[in-house]
Amino acid sequence: MAADERRPRVAVLGAGLIGIDLAEKIRRSKNLDLRLVAGRDRESLGLRRAAEMGYVTASGGIAALLKAGPLDMVFDATNADSHAEHWAALRDTDTTLIDLTPTGLGAVIVPSVNGGQAAWHRHINLVSCGGQAAIPVLHAISQRCTPTYIELVSTGASASAGRATRLNLDQYIAATAAAIRSFTSTKDVKVMVNLSPAQPAPPFRVAMTVLAAGIRPAPIRASIAAAAEDVRAFTPGFKVTSLSVDSGRISVAVEVTATGGRIPAYAGNLDIINGAAVLLAEQYAAR
Template sequence: MSEHPVLNVAVLGAGLIGVDLLHKIHRSPHLDCGLVVGRSQSVGLARAAEMGLATTDGGLTALLDSGKTFDLVFDASNADSHAEHWRLLEPTGAVFVDLTPHNSGTPTVPTVNGAQALTGRHISLISCGGQAAIPVLHALARHCTPSYVEVVCTGASRSAGRATRLNLDEYIATTQDAVHAFTGTLAAKVMVNVTPAVPPPPFRVHMTILAPDADPHAVRDLVEAAAAQVRRFAPGYAVIDVEATRERITVTVEVCASGGRLPAHAGNLDIINAAAIFLADMRATTLLTEGASA
């Protein structure tokens, strides 16, 4: 097996998330994009064609009829379509990475349960807010017992595409369910603000945790350690503020897009796409390890 095993991947969706994902795939030594799939001719598909990639506007049917075999498929379309996409793709054997907030598959945050999730084939990346908040919330929940968790996500309207706007209810519900699952709290609330402010602000996530057994002296170190792990694949992830008492913790993180074609304020797109690529690279590395030991 080669030193850098390459996965043949496909991307469903050519909106804001899909196009940025293509650029990130191009930079990975482990991934080769064999097809970009849309449902109609669009600016995103035109951009993919300019990059020299094979495209189709025939939807998932065209992918299944292409005669190509894919190791991994990224779903960057919309939550309403995801269930049907998975139903049709499951028999192909491809790993399916969901970037929509559909709330199916294994909820996955790379630095928390990425390795375990890759043993399955249906992976949910929850939401951009989930990717920003859960690494910190999970770290804190291992230290104390949250009785309530609140997450407020604020993003620039310029970085919220059509699918994101249509799926806001699913975004909130899926992120909220993931907060329950990764922290063990029975009470959680997620809110989303899409702001038209000029200049567009960076993506920001504010977390409030009520926990009667928190140790204020340990909190900052736990938060910073969790953030350092996220920066392995999302360098623009930063802790802006941490405050803690023995009963209440507040943490604010900010995500700026870095090292690519996205404007700095589009940290919401950057973090979920970076997480998707990180997981795909982990999958390729796993195949290399398995091949070496065979």
């Protein structure tokens, strides 16, 4: 049996900013076999770029993907409004669907927190880029104290947010807040998003404020450091840039710088969610 036949056959659905970077990450993986990048419009810039990069491409969206033959895994990098249709098309197949759109559908997975649960599901949701950056830190905090309020502000470069991201901002906020509530058992959660047009473009930044009872600074700091180290295993550009722990209040900010690939350094939002997706796929391959 050839090496490619032993590797999971995967496809990327969507040829926007996220989809193209995801395809590049998959191609660099020794454990995954990228069979197709599918988009809606053959003349779209993203699909033309994917073809120029040497990927097998197809237009027609989910219909084209279904015609491509059996696939072990599909990454949905399109938009939240289309995802339910894509899952309906794949539900009765043996394909695992990893959702990179902020639908809140499927099993919500943050690799460094509950990645082990992914093996039990064929429909996986990765929350949002802000969720992937914040939840490991917030979950670590919630294991050391009892948050009563969590506020999160994500700031990304305007150039790193494609059309689908802009159209899905309401879903992004709702899905991220719901996931934070689930992972921290905190009812009062507020999520905000900023797209910055500043030049030079700023790195992806997530600022978190936690109000809580029973705060002990040393264990909190240690838990945050450990959580950050776990995230860096698949997103090397992740770092904690500020941390303040006071009586009743924790303020922490993280930045994500994209490393490697074709995306600019400021596009850490793409880097972290795509890194999470590829990690889960490689774990699938190992099984």
